[in-house]
Amino acid sequence: MRHQLTGTPASRGMALGRARMVQPSLFTVDMRMLEDAEVGPEIARLHKAIDHARAELRELRSKLHGALAREVGDFIDAHSLLLDDEELLRGLDELVSVGHYTASAALKMQRDRLAAVFDAMNDPYLKSRGEDIDQVIGRVMSALFQSSSREERKLAARVGEIIVSDTVAPADLASMAGQGMLGVVTTAGSVYSHSAILARSFNLPMLVGTKDALATINDGDLVLIDAENGDVVVHPTAQDLARYRQWQRQAAAEGRRLAALASAPTLTRDGAHVRLFANAELAGDVTLARARGADGVGLYRSEFLFLRQRGLPSEDEQFAAYRDVVLGMGGLPVTIRTLDLGADKADSAGLAIRGEENPALGVRGIRLSLRYPDIFLVQLRAILRAACYGPVRVLVPMITHLGELTEVRRLLKKAREQLSLEGHELPERLDVGAMIEVPAAAIGVASILQKADFLAIGTNDLAQYTLAADRNNDALEGIYDPLQPAFLRLIAHVIAAARRAKKPVSLCGEIAGDIQFTALLLAMGLEEFSMHPGQLLQVRDRLTTLDCAALRRAAPHLFRAHTRDEVEQRLLAVVAKQDGCAGAA
Ligand code: PEP
Ligand code: MG
16 A cells, blocks of 8 residues: 655655665564574574674773773673673573574573563662663674674665665665665664765665654565655555656756756856865766866765775775876866764774764764874875875864874874885875864864865764754754854854965865755855765856855845844845846846
């Protein structure tokens, strides 16, 4: 029977395919009884998973330093102790060897038994420790399924399928996209998550916050995602399919109209020049950036190189990847951002620290790079070598204070010295820029500008940290809102400071490619926008309709607004007035 669910479009478009249910946070418990001959191998499988979980905890422990070691270390130790608990282990063994339960069933039964014990406790602290049981059993379950279900999960997406899940990690999304998956529907997640950014890169329609998707869609159901309007239809009717065909025709026509703009200059209606750069994660983004007439790459997210493969990429592998982007851009500037691992981006090499209590506020971006200077040095060397093939700039993510930039410059100098001693060719200069995505850097931008040759404003993170709202949490939609006046004033402050210092400033968060924000950013004095290349023509098209000088005059009035609705209304009024003038002209 046809039914329809609503969600938030995170990557536009429509797709028709078969649902593939993926539930990464749930493990399938196999309740079948084991044959006698299966008992031995199942015990061995269980012990291997427990050993694996122990090793993971040891590794995690060894990576902690300083205050983090003190705070998180106790939790890890408690988990390790649980894994060595004789009663727990004996109980598991007995359930498999005597009861003939599978390892997953035994784990679940032990978990339920212990959870009931903790639940019955009166002491609220002890009660809360029940969570440890869940986490420890979850870790063993995950290890248990690593060889089988992880592989299955990786293969979960096949040509023509639409993934339905609670959330999708960026690395999983990248691997499934390569297998011909057509779209994604998640029950949680947000438009500003890294997975959503990747979905836009892969041109895959994606809906987030589709509440009942896991409960009401079944594996293999035919589903139609409409990520233009924010719905997904299960068992679409002939009428729905007609809507899909209509959208395909319209999208093709709009594509042809915009294609004419690919070689056009980027000018506002009153003739102001604006530079449009591309955000690139994949080789295909570079091709598209060229095809759409980008002025260069404004943000190359180098961490995706680390997310796509097992282990750390070597200096030569990194060099080859960066050089190919530089060559691909044919002499246009390429901004390579150094590793921004951490938070929701965990690499398979295990560099990003796992299990942080508050990872978005944890060791991510430059904080992680400076913790591993040898690994960071390898990246800086690779960037320097690639910079001999065309204009390259290096951009540093998550800068909080000037000291971090000083340290980056010191390491760059060291990388130069090493390469020079080894007889490598070196670029004459390599501009170093700071991403402004931490409020402290935005407020203290005047100091940051002392050591930065250019700035790139990362509004995806700047919004999450300024508004104290997780960019991945769809429940905070009303708060994580880039139209909030306080946030807009902060961006305007950064742009003004860079302009005063006569240093280039671009904006590379998702709002740069959203035509709802084009007028607002122009009013703030922004002249360099960096976005996914798929959005470039729409933004260029939008700019041709806007009067830059009039918008700049209206800026103080816009930013004096008290609420986001007031900002929106004032902006609409300013733009409507412009449209009226254009109509009269
Ligand atoms: C940002 O934070 O706005 C940004 C561009 O970086 P990322 O989305 O990769 O965190
Ligand atoms: Mg960021």
